[in-house]
Amino acid sequence: MSSNKGKIKKINRRDFFKKTAVFGLGATVAGSAFWRPGRASSQISIPKAPVPRRPFGRSGTMVSALSLGGMFDILNNRLALAKALDWGINYWDTAEGYGRGRSEEGIGRWFARYPHTREQVFLVTKLSKRRGGEFTPRLEACLKRLHTDYVDLFFVHGIRSIRDLDAGLKSWAQSMKKAGKIRLFGFSTHANMEECLEGAAGLP
Template sequence: MGSGMVRVIHVPIIVFLFSFLNPIPDLQTRIPMTSFTHTTLGRTGLDVCRLGLSATYRPGKAAIHAALDAGINYFFLFGIDTHMVKALRDLAPSDRQRIVIATGAYNLIWGHTSPRRTLEKHLRRLRTDYLDVFQFLGVLRGKQFPPSLQGEFVRLREEGKVRAIGLSTHDRQFAGKLAEEGNMDVLMIRYNAAHPGAETDIFPHLAAHDPGVVNFTATRWRYLIRRLRGWPQDRPVPTPQQCYRFVLSNPHVHVCLNAPMNRKQMKQNLTALEQGPLANDEMALMREYGAFVHRNSNRWVNKF
C-alpha cells in the first residue's frame, strides 16, 4: 500500500514538471506549415506533419525528441520499438492529443496475433487509453486479411479504442480494392522511385472514400541512395532527402515515414521538408535511377 501511495503522489508531479520543462512546440514554431509539410490524414480528420517517424532502427530517445521538437507528430511503432515507447509515454497528457500514434497487430504468415489482445498490450505499454491508428501489419496477399478479420478491426474502432483502422501491405491491387470498398481508414503502402506502381494501382481508387495514405521504404531499404554497379560514375545518386521529397511531391501521400539510425540522421531528414517538392530535373533523376535499381535487383528484394 505504501509504494502505491508514492506512485499516486509523485507521478502527477513528475508529469507536471516534464510538461513545464519539455512541452511539444507548436508546429508553426518549427516547421513552416504549407501544403507540402502538413495535411489532414484523409477522412480520419487527423492533422499531421507529412514526414512521420518510425523507430525501426532504434535511433535513441534523442532522435525521437529531435523529431518532437521539430514538430513531427506522426509516430509509427512496432512492439519492439522500446526507444519510441519510452519517449512517447513520457509525454504530458496535454501533449498526447497533439500527436498521432500508429501501430498494429501482426500478420505472421501462418496465422496472426489477436487484434484485441495486441491492442490492449499497446495501450498498457504506452500508458494511453486510445490509439490513433491501429493496423493489420505485413499483409502480403489479400487472403491474409479476410472480411472476418477486417470486422474485428471495425469493432475496435466502434468501441472507441482506436480512432482509425487500416493495414500495411505490399499487395497494391489489394490496397486499391480496399480503397474502393471504403472499410479501411488508412492504407500503409510501399511507394518510391523504384516501386511507383501505386500511381496506377492505388492512387486512382482513393477519391471515393478518401483513406489516409502512409508510405514506408522511401529509400527502398537504402538501395536508392547507394551507387549500384553499372550506374555511370559521372551521374549523381539520389540523397535520402530527395527520396522523401519524391514521395511527398505526390499529393496522394499524406505521410512519408522516415527511419533514422540516430539523431544526426533525423536532423538531416528534416531538411526534406525545408527543401519542398522536387524540381523537374530532380524528379527525372529519381525516376531514372529508380528504374535502374528495380532492373538490377533480384526478384525477392523487389517484393519488399
Template sequence: MTDFNRRNFIKAVGAAGVAGTSYKVYAEPKDKKECEKKGEEKKSPVLQRTLGKTGLKVPTLAPGIMYNAVNNQSVLLASAMKGATYWDTAHGYAGGNSELGIGKFFERKPELRKKIIIATKASGASDNAGRDNRLETSFKRMNTDYIDIYYGIHAMSRPEQLTDELKEWAQKAKEEKKIKFFGITTHRNIEECLHACAESGYIDAVMCSYNFKLMQQDKMNKAVEAANKAGIGLVAMKVMARNADIEKDDDKKVAMQFLEKGMTPAQAKIKAILSDDRFASACVGMKSVREFSENLKAVLRDEKLSFSDHQKLGEIAKANCDGYCAGCSEICSKASGNPYISDAMRALMYNDSYGEHEMAMETFHEIPLAYRQQFASADFSAAERACPNSIPITKLLSRAAEKLA
C-alpha cells in the same frame, strides 16, 4: 556547404506527379506570449495534409520509431517540439522497446499525448485474438488508452487477408474507442493490396512502400489512384530506397543539381514523394536529432522540385532500376516455388542499409523454416530470369542466410 554523399540517389514523381500541390503551409510559430494574448494556439511550421477520408491533419514528415526508444528519446522530443507529431511504431519493433520508449516519453510528458498522432501495427497477428492481444499490449507499453491509426495487418501481401472478420474487428474497436482509424501496411504485392483496400469500403489508411523507383511504374500509379479515389489516407514508407546507388556520371550530375540548391539527396527524395499530393505523409526512420533536423528541412522549406527535376529523375529511375527489389513477389514466387523471397530481401535491406540487425533477424525468422533453409544453397536462377529488375537473387538470398540464419 556540406559535402553530401553524391552516391545516394533522389527519386522522381511518376506519371501522376502533380504540377501543383494543395497542402497548407503554416507560418512560423508566433511568440508564446503573443499567442496567449490573442487566445490563439501555436501552429506547427511543418507542412500538414489531410489523411484521406479520416479528416485527420497529419504532418508531412512522420518519424519512424523502428529502434529502441527506451534508451533514445532524443528524436521523440525533437519531433514533438518541432511539429512532426505523427509517430509510427509497431508491436514488434525493437522487441517492443519502440512502443515502451514512447510510453516512457508520455510518462514524463503526459500533456503531449493528445498532440501526438500514434500509428502502430499488429505485428505477427494472424487473427482477431492476436490483434486484441497486441492492441492491449500497445496500450500498456505506450501509456495510452487509444490508438489514432491502427494497422491491423502489418505487411499485408494478399487481398484475401481482408476478411469479414477483420472488418467486424475494426468496426468494434472503433465503436469501443480503442482506435480512431484502421488500416494496413504493405510492401509486397503492393498494387494488388491497394486495389483490394480500395474495394473493401472500410480501410481508412494504408502505409505502403513508395519511392523514386516504384512511382515510375504504371501499375503502381493505377493502384495508388484507386486507393486515393476511395478516400484512403496514404502514407509512404521505404522512401529513401536505400539500396539504390548512383554509379553513372549522369546520375552524379543530377545529385549535384540538388546539392547546388542547398538540398541533400534525402531532402530531395522526401520532396519528390510529397510532390504527389495523393500521399499525406512520408514516414522516414530517424535515430538521431541530426538526421531528423536534416529531413525536417524538406518539409519546412516551401521550395519545390521543378518540372525539369522531375523529368530527369524519372528518366534516370527508369534507366537504373536494376538491383532494386520492388516487392513484386508473385513473379519470383511463381518462378521458384518460394513465396518468401521478397521478405528475405527486405530483411537483408534492414540489415545492410538500415543497420538494424535485430529487426533483420526478426523479419528473416518470420519466414517458415522450410523456406529459409532453401536460401543457403538452392538455385534461384529461374526467379532471376523472371525478375523485371535483374536482381542477383541466388547471391543475395545466400548472403541473407549467412548473415541472418
C-alpha cells in the same frame, strides 16, 4: 592482393532501416536519452518553420508531411521525440514488432512523463497476423506499453493480399472503434503493393 568480398556481411532491407532510421532526425540525437522542456539542445538547431501538415485522407485530421518512424531504440533516444514535436512532426509510427515492444515502451515512457503531449501526436501502431494469437489481448498490451487508452491509427502489419482483411478482422476493427481503442483502421504491406492498394480502393 587478397579479395575482401568474402568478408563483407550481407545486410537485408529491414536491418538497413534499423541501423539508419534515426538518421532522419539527426545522428546527434542518438546519444541522448532525456529531454527537459524549455531547454534547447546545443547539438540540433530548430528549423525556421515547422514541417508542413496535410489532410489525412477524409479523416479530417492534419498530419505532418514527415513521420517519426519508430524502428530505433526509442528507450535510449527519447530526445528524438522532443525534437519531432519541436519540428511539428506529429505522425509517430511504431509497431508491436519493433524491438519486440521496446519502441512502444519508449514512446509510452515519454507519454507517462509528458502526458499533455499525447493529444499533440497522431499515434500509429501495428500488429502482424503472421505472429498468431488473438488481436484483442495483443492490442491491449500495445496500449499498455504506449501508456495510452487508444491509438489514432491501427494497421494490420505486412499483409500480402487484400484478402488478408477478411470479414472477421473487419468486424473486430469495428468493435475496437466502438470501444474507443482505435480511431482509424488500415494496413501496411511490403509485397504486392499495387494489388493491395487496388483492392483497398474497392472496399466499402
